[in-house]
Amino acid sequence: MLLYYLRLSALSYRRNPILSSLMVLAVAIGIGAYMVIYTLNYVMGGNPIPHKSDTLFHVQMDIGNPSESFDPPSQLTYLDSKALMQDSRAIRQTMSSKFVSIIEPDNPELRPFRVAGRGASADFFPMFDVPFLYGNGWDNSVDESLQQVVVLSRELNEQLFGGQDSTGQSLLLEGTHFQVLGVIDNWNPVPKFYDVNNGPFDTGEEIYLPWNLIPSLELPRAGNTSCHKPVDGVGWQAFLNSECVWIQYWVELQSAEEEADYLNFINNYAAEQKQLGRFEKPINNKLFDVEEWMIELEVLPDETRILSALAVMLLAVCLLNTIGLLLSKFLSKSAEIGVRQALGAHKGSLFIQHVTEAGFIGLIGGILGTGVASLGLEGIKVLLGENLMQTDWIRLDFTLVAITILLAVTCTILAGLYPIWRACHVNPAIHLKTQ
Amino acid sequence: METGPILRAMTRNKLGVILISLQIAFTMTVVINAFFIINERSRLMARPSGLDEANTFFLTSIGFGENFNGAVTVADDLAMLRQLPGVVDVTVTNAIPVSGSGSNSGVRLVDDESAPAAYAAYYRVDEHAVETMDLDIIAGRNFTTQEIQWRKSGEAIATDQLIISRALASRMFPEREPSAVLGETLYISGLPPHQVIGIVEQLQGPWPTNNNLELSMLQPIHSFDGADTYLLRTAPGERDRLMVEVEEMLVASNGSRIIRNLMSLERTRAESYQVDSAMSTILWVVIVTLVFITCMGIVGLAVFGINRRRKQIGTRRALGATRMQILRHFMVENFLVSGLGVTLGAVLTIGFGIGLTSIFNMPVMAWYYTPLGMLALIVIGQVAVLGPSSGAARTEPAIATRSV
Numbered sequence: 015m016l017l018y019y020l021r022l023s024a025l026s027y028r029r030n031p032i033l034s035s036l037m038v039l040a041v042a043i044g045i046g047a048y049m050v051i052y053t054l055n056y057v058m059g060g061n062p063i064p065h066k067s068d069t070l071f072h073v074q075m076d077i078g079n080p081s082e083s084f085d086p087p088s089q090l091t092y093l094d095s096k097a098l099m100q101d102s103r104a105i106r107q108t109m110s111s112k113f114v115s116i117i118e119p120d121n122p123e124l125r126p127f128r129v130a131g132r133g134a135s136a137d138f139f140p141m142f143d144v145p146f147l148y149g150n151g152w153d154n155s156v157d158e159s160l161q162q163v164v165v166l167s168r169e170l171n172e173q174l175f176g177g178q179d180s181t182g183q184s185l186l187l188e189g190t191h192f193q194v195l196g197v198i199d200n201w202n203p204v205p206k207f208y209d210v211n212n213g214p215f216d217t218g219e220e221i222y223l224p225w226n227l228i229p230s231l232e233l234p235r236a237g238n239t240s241c242h243k244p245v246d247g248v249g250w251q252a253f254l255n256s257e258c259v260w261i262q263y264w265v266e267l268q269s270a271e272e273e274a275d276y277l278n279f280i281n282n283y284a285a286e287q288k289q290l291g292r293f294e295k296p297i298n299n300k301l302f303d304v305e306e307w308m309i310e311l312e313v314l315p316d317e318t319r320i321l322s323a324l325a326v327m328l329l330a331v332c333l334l335n336t337i338g339l340l341l342s343k344f345l346s347k348s349a350e351i352g353v354r355q356a357l358g359a360h361k362g363s364l365f366i367q368h369v370t371e372a373g374f375i376g377l378i379g380g381i382l383g384t385g386v387a388s389l390g391l392e393g394i395k396v397l398l399g400e401n402l403m404q405t406d407w408i409r410l411d412f413t414l415v416a417i418t419i420l421l422a423v424t425c426t427i428l429a430g431l432y433p434i435w436r437a438c439h440v441n442p443a444i445h446l447k448t449q
Numbered sequence: 450m451e452t453g454p455i456l457r458a459m460t461r462n463k464l465g466v467i468l469i470s471l472q473i474a475f476t477m478t479v480v481i482n483a484f485f486i487i488n489e490r491s492r493l494m495a496r497p498s499g500l501d502e503a504n505t506f507f508l509t510s511i512g513f514g515e516n517f518n519g520a521v522t523v524a525d526d527l528a529m530l531r532q533l534p535g536v537v538d539v540t541v542t543n544a545i546p547v548s549g550s551g552s553n554s555g556v557r558l559v560d561d562e563s564a565p566a567a568y569a570a571y572y573r574v575d576e577h578a579v580e581t582m583d584l585d586i587i588a589g590r591n592f593t594t595q596e597i598q599w600r601k602s603g604e605a606i607a608t609d610q611l612i613i614s615r616a617l618a619s620r621m622f623p624e625r626e627p628s629a630v631l632g633e634t635l636y637i638s639g640l641p642p643h644q645v646i647g648i649v650e651q652l653q654g655p656w657p658t659n660n661n662l663e664l665s666m667l668q669p670i671h672s673f674d675g676a677d678t679y680l681l682r683t684a685p686g687e688r689d690r691l692m693v694e695v696e697e698m699l700v701a702s703n704g705s706r707i708i709r710n711l712m713s714l715e716r717t718r719a720e721s722y723q724v725d726s727a728m729s730t731i732l733w734v735v736i737v738t739l740v741f742i743t744c745m746g747i748v749g750l751a752v753f754g755i756n757r758r759r760k761q762i763g764t765r766r767a768l769g770a771t772r773m774q775i776l777r778h779f780m781v782e783n784f785l786v787s788g789l790g791v792t793l794g795a796v797l798t799i800g801f802g803i804g805l806t807s808i809f810n811m812p813v814m815a816w817y818y819t820p821l822g823m824l825a826l827i828v829i830g831q832v833a834v835l836g837p838s839s840g841a842a843r844t845e846p847a848i849a850t851r852s853v
Contacts, residue, residue, distance in 0.1 A: 033749070081564075116707065128709055250603070319809070320805070321728075321731065324483065324732075324735060327478060327479045328742075331479075331742055331743060334472045335742055335746040335749070338465065338750045342753040397723075397726070397731070398724070398727055401720055402720065402724070
């Protein structure tokens with residue numbers, strides 16, 4: 015029966031091609047435009063690590079100048095990070111921050127070049143489920159032993175070692191030799207949840223090394239640094255002892271009890287520090303899981319939020335349009351409906367027939383809509399350029415295509431409900447008379 | 450005017466009226482707010498930085514290895530670059546205006562961290578900055594060569610003079626003329642007291658989205674820390690040639706360094722405002738699409754309504770109505786529906802505008818947007834319905850006598 019109705023729908027489309035194509039176009043544009051914005055929101059406001067986002071917590075400590083009303087800082091000081099690292103009640107924990115460095119390749123044909131790097135403690139890799147192509151990260155013991163080891167990104171490994179397994183090889187970075195321990199496979203979470211301070215849609219770093227090497231080798235720091243008090247003195251040691259925040263600190267906690275316990279622990283720590291004259295504001299420490307942290311730092315840009323509202327209205331206009339067009343179409347074949355009714359068709363089967371017809375239009379509109387959406391997303395990629403952020407994720411995946419088509423069919427049927435109702439209530443007598 | 454019959458005819462087709470007026474209302478809301486956002490973004494993008502942007506570029510020289518001597522390299526580079534034909538002037542700086550990356554610091558009137566502060570961007574530059582950045586000194590003077598502190602990163606800052614932007618001067622001393630701020634002492638977090646020796650008309654900070662974009666200051670510090678950024682101003686038309694030449698020259702002059710971030714200020718501006726210009730383009734596409742779809746909707750429903758009433762039109766014609774009157778009927782009908790639509794649209798537009806202001810901190814929409822939008826949508830509606838209406842007007846009276 016459904017096949018029969020589908021054939022009727024196709025016939026009906028052919029009989030009134032301009033009106034039908036207008037409807038398909040309206041659905042395709044409305045759904046396509048909506049899906050462009052939906053995709054941006056879906057990824058930018060999405061969960062970059064869904065399977066464990068509720069067990070990873072960003073630690074926030076409200077230090078700051080009590081006479082200013084700034085938000086609590088989004089990073090920690092060196093002093094506090096170090097103190098928290100001494101404690102082992104969390105299953106895993108990592109402090110990390112960015113640096114930049116010059117690599118001098120062995121190959122004399124390659125000129126020295128600068129890389130963006132990240133210092134992190136050992137748990138960084140297992141905590142964030144970083145996939146390895148070759149080798150692995152370092153042990154917790156290496157965090158303290160200051161062994162000079164690095165982990166490379168896949169791209170940097172291509173560049174330096176032609177993509178071969180480079181574990182065990184040596185590398186000259188910032189004038190000192192490092193041993194390659196591992197190579198990371200493609201890993202670019204969007205948003206870059208572990209460091210949203212420094213561009214939530216930035217590309218990941220090219221090289222990773224034990225965090226403690228940053229101060230001990232005095233590697234050039236990079237990334238957002240914010241000081242609510244001037245640094246007392248000059249040089250690295252003075253900076254480390256300062257109230258400047260520049261380190262991202264994450265802990266992995268398995269249960270609500272562990273979370274409460276950890277919060278209690280950092281509150282006690284803050285109270286102790288208060289006694290020593292630090293933490294001048296009222297104690298206000300917080301733990302944010304990944305999704306809470308994305309919201310807290312307003313990762314989703316204003317632009318996409320404004321566009322979402324506009325896209326909903328655009329979709330509404332397209333659907334209002336579809337209602338009008340469907341109404342014209344269904345009423346223009348009142349005579350045919352009258353004949354079917356006279357031949358004994360139930361209201362129910364007329365209803366199903368027209369739902370099928372609306373759905374058919376929605377389906378074609380949806381398929382065309384995926385095209386409109388892909389085109390729109392490509393356009394946005396071009397508009398954003400290459401340097402602003404990573405844009406590889408700006409595309410439709412299987413789920414999004416499915417959502418697009420489903421949404422198109424559902425919306426068209428919903429828009430068709432009134433026209434369908436009118437079509438089912440045609441008075442057959444009038445139309446048979448005029449035949 | 451036959452408004453009465455037209456209105457009565459409309460009540461017989463309530464759904465059509467509701468569909469079109471809702472479409473017009475939503476279209477108006479989107480189009481007007483989109484225009485407002487586009488205008489707002491272009492206003493932000495048009496704010497001048499104070500620099501001669503068309504003729505300015507910068508690059509970063511990063512030294513590495515044992516043999517690299519920062520102080521000597523910077524001094525040699527500057528001497529060499531300043532002699533190049535076509536180069537107007539060169540300075541070393543810690544940050545580039547409008548680039549999105551730099552440093553700021555709290556500035557206070559008293560030496561007390563708990564006192565209220567203005568957060569101003571600072572540029573650590575030498576006495577050539579005023580010429581390189583093409584700044585207008587409106588009061589006081591430039592730094593002298595002797596006042597510049599050559600400072601390796603990590604060393605204490607020992608300067609005691611400042612040049613500040615006019616905006617910073619009036620933030621610190623709202624009542625005073627710029628010239629009356631000269632000689633005042635300002636306290637920058639963690640630094641010795643600084644005296645204002647000069648005031649420049651305008652110099653933006655590095656962050657276009659910052660509320661304090663116009664608050665900036667120049668410190669007479671010549672830093673060298675292995676990664677030094679040179680800002681160069683060229684004679685008009687010489688920029689592109691010199692960008693290539695300067696890079697080659699610097700690479701050739703020293704093997705222990707690499708050159709990064711070679712970029713014109715125009716491109717820096719384009720990149721810093723990339724999201725804004727992308728947003729404007731997207732909104733233009735939305736406006737055009739939406740107006741197109743709404744016109745299609747108006748045309749579609751008008752054709753439908755006319756075809757349904759073909760016989761009545763014939764009857765009216767047979768009873769003596771002129772073509773003009775038929776045309777007018779449908780134009781007036783559309784006008785009334787549009788009128789309903791834009792009235793609803795005005796409410797939605799203003800509501801959406803209030804949302805933009807309260808949620809996204811955008812300025813309040815100027816009053817004229819809404820009436821202009823209403824007018825525009827009515828005109829668009831009239832144009833869209835003109836075709837179908839004149840088709841209707843050509844209906845022959847004879848059609849009334851024909852049985853279908």
